[in-house]
Amino acid sequence: MDEKKEFTPSIIYGLCSWCGTGGSETAGAMHLQYADNIRPFRVPCTGAIDPVYILRALIEGADGFAVSGCHPGDCHFDSGNYRARRRIAVLKSLLDTFGLDSERVLLRWVGHGEGKRFADTVNEFNDYIKEMKKNPLAERRDT
Amino acid sequence: METMIDSRMMMTDFLTALFDKLDVAGVAVMSKLPSGEKTAFTLFTGKDDIKECVPFFPAMPANAARAVSKFTRQAVPSKTVAVFLRPCELRAFTELIKIKQASFDNLLILSYDCSGVFPFQEINLSDETKLNAYRDAVSTGKNCEGIRPVCAACTRFTPQGEDIAISFVGRSTDQPLVFSFPSEKGLAAAEQLGLDVSNTVAASSAVESLAQERRSAEEELTAEVDASLSDTQGLVNVFDRCVSCHACSYVCPICYCKNCYFDSQTFEYFPESYFIRMQAKGALRFPVDRVLFHLGRLSHMGVSCVACGMCEDVCPVNIPVSQIFKTAGSKAQALFDYIPGENYDEPLPLLAYAEQELEEFED
Numbered sequence: 470m471d472e473k474k475e476f477t478p479s480i481i482y483g484l485c486s487w488c489g490t491g492g493s494e495t496a497g498a499m500h501l502q503y504a505d506n507i508r509p510f511r512v513p514c515t516g517a518i519d520p521v522y523i524l525r526a527l528i529e530g531a532d533g534f535a536v537s538g539c540h541p542g543d544c545h546f547d548s549g550n551y552r553a554r555r556r557i558a559v560l561k562s563l564l565d566t567f568g569l570d571s572e573r574v575l576l577r578w579v580g581h582g583e584g585k586r587f588a589d590t591v592n593e594f595n596d597y598i599k600e601m602k603k604n605p606l607a608e609r610r611d612t
Numbered sequence: 613m614e615t616m617i618d619s620r621m622m623m624t625d626f627l628t629a630l631f632d633k634l635d636v637a638g639v640a641v642m643s644k645l646p647s648g649e650k651t652a653f654t655l656f657t658g659k660d661d662i663k664e665c666v667p668f669f670p671a672m673p674a675n676a677a678r679a680v681s682k683f684t685r686q687a688v689p690s691k692t693v694a695v696f697l698r699p700c701e702l703r704a705f706t707e708l709i710k711i712k713q714a715s716f717d718n719l720l721i722l723s724y725d726c727s728g729v730f731p732f733q734e735i736n737l738s739d740e741t742k743l744n745a746y747r748d749a750v751s752t753g754k755n756c757e758g759i760r761p762v763c764a765a766c767t768r769f770t771p772q773g774e775d776i777a778i779s780f781v782g783r784s785t786d787q788p789l790v791f792s793f794p795s796e797k798g799l800a801a802a803e804q805l806g807l808d809v810s811n812t813v814a815a816s817s818a819v820e821s822l823a824q825e826r827r828s829a830e831e832e833l834t835a836e837v838d839a840s841l842s843d844t845q846g847l848v849n850v851f852d853r854c855v856s857c858h859a860c861s862y863v864c865p866i867c868y869c870k871n872c873y874f875d876s877q878t879f880e881y882f883p884e885s886y887f888i889r890m891q892a893k894g895a896l897r898f899p900v901d902r903v904l905f906h907l908g909r910l911s912h913m914g915v916s917c918v919a920c921g922m923c924e925d926v927c928p929v930n931i932p933v934s935q936i937f938k939t940a941g942s943k944a945q946a947l948f949d950y951i952p953g954e955n956y957d958e959p960l961p962l963l964a965y966a967e968q969e970l971e972e973f974e975d
């Protein structure tokens with residue numbers, strides 16, 4: 470087996486309680502398979518994700534961090550997803566400044582009924598992170 | 613550009629006139645401390661101590677925006693208070709106005725084109741040699757040796773949003789003050805002060821030559837910081853000495869939070885959680901969460917960083933905090949074409965949004 474295949478990335482998936490989680494439920498109802506090394510966690514809204522959560526995950530061992538919530542215009546709290554997009558843009562800019570890979574953070578809108586989009590996102594991101602290999606920051610003991 | 617006038621007034625006359633003719637409740641300005649060596653930003657309520665005032669003294673023992681926010685935050689001063697703010701302090705003040713942590717009602721804001729300051733621990737009132745070199749640099753429009761790196765690389769050294777501007781760069785401090793009045797408030801004050809506005813003077817060419825020097829210094833600084841941070845090793849190295857004292861955020865004018873998230877219970881762990889983390893990585897270096905603190909702080913306030921240099925001035929282990937925050941902050945600001953402190957009407961980027969924007973950050 471080549472090295473790439475052996476590497477199972479650790480990926481955190483922040484899902485809003487409305488669309489993101491809904492998407493994962495739909496995927497479940499549709500019996501869709503997706504990579505099981507993804508650890509979903511639920512937040513009230515993507516707008517409630519402080520970039521510090523993402524930074525902490527990346528520093529403490531995650532190889533990737535995905536965020537999904539309602540499509541623009543569909544946010545349960547009206548504008549939380551637009552705010553999340555700004556925060557993630559800032560975070561990605563910071564990651565690039567500090568020589569970390571901003572591609573380890575993914576933002577993709579997933580609607581409640583989009584079970585397939587959810588499963589595809591997981592698998593696609595998982596493959597992508599496998600290609601990227603381990604997050605060098607996650608291996609540092611001196612952060 | 614507003615017309616500059618030669619007021620034929622020396623600083624002490626001007627400060628006296630603020631009390632006598634404008635009837636201000638107070639003047640907030642840098643002043644000498646009784647030790648005779650150090651200075652502090654002080655709010656005077658009478659003119660008795662005017663000879664102790666040194667508005668241009670090249671030190672910033674605290675970002676004055678923080679001080680002025682304290683006495684304007686919840687209630688407007690009942691009478692006009694005149695406050696001296698350096699351009700970066702004024703920008704920080706403007707950012708604080710946007711988040712309702714300060715107000716300019718009943719303030720008369722005085723500012724000037726700034727030649728920079730020394731690290732405040734390194735400059736005393738008795739340092740004649742340094743201060744003479746500084747005066748020369750001011751009058752010729754050059755960076756004085758020894759000023760803080762972020763000052764030497766500061767390209768926004770002319771104030772924005774002040775009521776009265778004093779022309780500083782290219783002038784000599786023992787000559788009468790040259791003013792301009794960019795706001796209605798400033799113009800009204802000029803009238804009340806009885807300033808003769810007939811004697812106009814030209815802007816000094818020293819301002820442009822300083823601007824040029826600053827632009828290339830800024831480019832160099834950015835390139836250096838970028839190079840030092842180019843990979844994970846660089847990032848870890850740069851914060852290697854950090855003792856996690858958080859002093860950099862306590863003095864930051866933008867980090868206004870009464871209870872900083874990084875000082876909250878979230879970061880007080882149960883003992884076993886250290887062991888869990890240690891097991892994951894095979895070791896755990898203390899104090900923990902240093903990189904997290906800096907990157908996290910940047911994610912909170914980087915878009916408003918005005919590069920005032922305070923954080924770096926107080927860092928006990930000489931980490932170039934403000935050079936890093938200036939560099940990382942400007943890149944984040946560029947996402948929104950945002951210049952912190954430029955305009956108090958403009959909302960903070962993280963408190964606003966557009967429905968169609970930043971689609972390149974979606975996948």
Ligand code: SF4
Pocket residue numbers: 860863864865866867916917918919920921922923924933934937938
């Ligand atoms: S981060 Fe540092 S340079 Fe930036 S505003 Fe705060 S104290 Fe000033």
Ligand code: SF4
Pocket residue numbers: 861866867868869871872873874908909912913
């Ligand atoms: S680091 Fe964040 S939480 Fe702490 S004071 Fe600054 S903005 Fe507030």
Ligand code: SF4
Pocket residue numbers: 853854855856857858859860861923926927928929930931933
């Ligand atoms: S002041 Fe210096 S040592 Fe203290 S937390 Fe900030 S960077 Fe670290």
